[in-house]
Amino acid sequence: MTATAPTFTELDTALTPPRLRIFGEWTLPHYALLEHELEQLRGRVDAQTPVDLDGIARLDTAGAALLAEWLGAARLRDIAADSPQLSPARRALLETIGTALDAYRHSARPKPRSGLLLLLERIGRAVESILRQALLLLGFIGLTLETLARSVFRPRRWRVTSLVAHVEQIGLDAVPIVSLLSFLVGAVVAFLGATVLADFGASIYTVDLIAISFLREFGVLLTAIMLAGRTASAFTAQIGSMKSREEIDAIRMLGLDPVELLVLPRVLALLISLPLLSFIAMLAGILGGALVCVFALDITPAMFLSVFHTDTDLRHLLVGLSKAPAFAFLIAVIGCLEGFKVSGSAQSVGEHTTSSVVQSIFVVILIDALAALFFMEMGW
Amino acid sequence: MSAVANTTAPGEVLIEVRGLVNRFGKQTVHAGLDLDVFRGEILGVVGGSGTGKSVLLRAIVGLLRPTAGSVEVFGENLLQLSPQRRSQIEQRFGVLFQSGALFSSLTVAENIALPLIEHAGLNRDDATHLAGVKLALVGLSMDTADKYPAALSGGMIKRAALARALALDPEILFLDEPTAGLDPISAAAFDQLLLTLHDALGLTVFLVTHDLDTLYTVCSRVAVLAQQKVLVAGTLDQVAAADDPWVHDYFHGPRGRAAEQAAEKRRQEN
Numbered sequence: 001m002t003a004t005a006p007t008f009t010e011l012d013t014a015l016t017p018p019r020l021r022i023f024g025e026w027t028l029p030h031y032a033l034l035e036h037e038l039e040q041l042r043g044r045v046d047a048q049t050p051v052d053l054d055g056i057a058r059l060d061t062a063g064a065a066l067l068a069e070w071l072g073a074a075r076l077r078d079i080a081a082d083s084p085q086l087s088p089a090r091r092a093l094l095e096t097i098g099t100a101l102d103a104y105r106h107s108a109r110p111k112p113r114s115g116l117l118l119l120l121e122r123i124g125r126a127v128e129s130i131l132r133q134a135l136l137l138l139g140f141i142g143l144t145l146e147t148l149a150r151s152v153f154r155p156r157r158w159r160v161t162s163l164v165a166h167v168e169q170i171g172l173d174a175v176p177i178v179s180l181l182s183f184l185v186g187a188v189v190a191f192l193g194a195t196v197l198a199d200f201g202a203s204i205y206t207v208d209l210i211a212i213s214f215l216r217e218f219g220v221l222l223t224a225i226m227l228a229g230r231t232a233s234a235f236t237a238q239i240g241s242m243k244s245r246e247e248i249d250a251i252r253m254l255g256l257d258p259v260e261l262l263v264l265p266r267v268l269a270l271l272i273s274l275p276l277l278s279f280i281a282m283l284a285g286i287l288g289g290a291l292v293c294v295f296a297l298d299i300t301p302a303m304f305l306s307v308f309h310t311d312t313d314l315r316h317l318l319v320g321l322s323k324a325p326a327f328a329f330l331i332a333v334i335g336c337l338e339g340f341k342v343s344g345s346a347q348s349v350g351e352h353t354t355s356s357v358v359q360s361i362f363v364v365i366l367i368d369a370l371a372a373l374f375f376m377e378m379g380w
Numbered sequence: 381m382s383a384v385a386n387t388t389a390p391g392e393v394l395i396e397v398r399g400l401v402n403r404f405g406k407q408t409v410h411a412g413l414d415l416d417v418f419r420g421e422i423l424g425v426v427g428g429s430g431t432g433k434s435v436l437l438r439a440i441v442g443l444l445r446p447t448a449g450s451v452e453v454f455g456e457n458l459l460q461l462s463p464q465r466r467s468q469i470e471q472r473f474g475v476l477f478q479s480g481a482l483f484s485s486l487t488v489a490e491n492i493a494l495p496l497i498e499h500a501g502l503n504r505d506d507a508t509h510l511a512g513v514k515l516a517l518v519g520l521s522m523d524t525a526d527k528y529p530a531a532l533s534g535g536m537i538k539r540a541a542l543a544r545a546l547a548l549d550p551e552i553l554f555l556d557e558p559t560a561g562l563d564p565i566s567a568a569a570f571d572q573l574l575l576t577l578h579d580a581l582g583l584t585v586f587l588v589t590h591d592l593d594t595l596y597t598v599c600s601r602v603a604v605l606a607q608q609k610v611l612v613a614g615t616l617d618q619v620a621a622a623d624d625p626w627v628h629d630y631f632h633g634p635r636g637r638a639a640e641q642a643a644e645k646r647r648q649e650n
Contacts, residue, residue: 027549028496031500031506032501032503061549062510092580093580095580096517097517100514103521104512344530345484
């Protein structure tokens with residue numbers, strides 16, 4: 001900033017005591033300049049210096065706030081009262097801003113805390129929320145099982161229509177995407193196996209690799225991850241938007257049980273759909289692998305089938321499918337629980353949908369790893 | 381001292397709406413609507429549900445391109461301006477949307493500081509400081525400043541949104557049902573706040589409302605929307621005397637009479 005003549009304030013030292021004249025445009029666009037000039041005057045003006053406001057061309061809240069801050073609200077009020085040429089509107093503005101500034105000063109802001117403390121606090125909060133979430137999930141699983149046990153012997157309370165509709169949405173509609181995905185992964189696994197095993201002259205074992213990996217792991221895991229992304233998010237969004245529009249409360253007030261009405265059909269539908277989809281995924285994956293074997297490794301379809309038949313036990317299929325219900329239950333329960341945790345806003349629906357997908361994929365992979373360990377130790 | 385008495389002769393026209401037509405599909409909301417808003421007045425826009433009060437507001441601020449007709453604000457047609465020029469004009473508007481429309485990812489103070497940083501070029505500290513003054517101006521305490529909008533009550537959201545609308549010291553303030561959903565005490569406080577700010581800042585206010593008390597307390601002029609146009613516009617007395625069944629029911633129904641008596645009583649007390 002150059003040391004040109006001040007444009008907004010002038011200390012008239014010819015008079016005794018010196019008189020401060022304030023003029024020009026005291027508006028928001030000049031905020032920084034105004035602040036700078038006031039800073040330069042500090043020390044040269046005391047509480048007794050007469051102030052002349054008559055030269056102000058324009059004044060807005062920003063300018064008034066600066067004046068009020070610099071002179072103090074009470075002083076500004078006195079000065080405004082002593083300036084007969086000041087328009088009533090401008091006087092009202094100075095008065096209002098002065099009062100507002102006093103209110104602003106009096107209500108002290110909480111002091112910002114140090115970064116380390118904030119970091120520790122966030123870690124603590126995160127750990128606490130994980131524990132809380134785990135407890136909540138266990139509680140909700142219990143609630144769901146209890147509701148299931150209560151309604152299972154009362155056929156009148158089975159929600160068959162809702163169940164069938166959900167099976168269609170979750171199961172039937174997911175067949176194309178699940179089979180395509182598994183088919184492609186099957187082909188990729190076959191290529192991988194062929195590349196590695198060819199070095200040992202053991203290309204034929206590619207068949208075993210595909211069969212066992214898809215029956216035991218990939219079929220059910222791929223399906224579960226797909227459904228965690230596709231279905232858990234849908235459950236959260238459906239229930240969450242009902243929650244945010246107070247529909248869940250309405251269900252409760254009508255004497256109905258939201259768990260029975262909303263959660264059970266979804267859990268059961270996923271329990272039916274996921275094993276079936278897993279089976280389809282296994283078939284599609286093995287088909288993808290078989291095609292690669294036929295076209296890239298010169299293994300004839302007949303040979304593929306005979307190796308498959310002799311080398312693969314039924315137990316692999318059973319091990320794979322045994323995990324499906326557990327995945328299905330957890331995905332459905334997490335999706336529904338996150339839906340119930342939605343509060344009010346649309347933003348909350350989005351946050352919980354993300355959270356439900358992340359949690360269910362995490363749980364699926366965690367359970368799968370534990371199960372792999374268990375089955376290996378058991379020699380199954 | 382209230383602005384009700386302040387029914388000066390029409391001065392400079394700030395907003396000029398001529399032959400406005402708004403059509404959504406087959407539904408015509410406005411057909412040849414004319415309206416003037418004068419500098420310094422508080423214009424109350426009333427009308428039954430679905431008569432296009434909010435649509436009119438959106439058409440004036442340029443959020444909605446009308447099917448036909450022209451809207452001139454400060455003598456310029458917003459939709460024909462370059463983006464820069466339009467932004468300059470828009471900075472002279474303050475709009476309070478019906479549900480506040482505070483940015484939910486920002487704290488209240490950040491919400492108000494945002495236009496100050498973006499348009500007035502203030503640094504963050506100055507902007508936050510000024511935001512605090514604006515918050516105090518609308519009667520919110522400083523512990524609100526660091527809260528997120530989700531943690532505020534309806535009345536506080538309306539006040540915070542008003543503070544944001546006032547951030548750039550606008551010349552025209554558009555309010556879309558500012559007292560809807562507020563309890564009577566908060567609504568009355570909001571009316572008083574509006575009057576104070578109007579007197580102090582010399583604002584022109586375009587107020588869409590259903591609230592008869594607000595209408596009687598703050599408005600210097602009233603425009604009634606009905607039959608797809610402005611049916612009558614004028615001071616409250618002129619409008620209330622208009623010869624139209626809807627207007628008659630509106631102003632002389634049980635609620636209208638109660639609001640009128642309450643306003644009369646307030647005037648006598650002052």
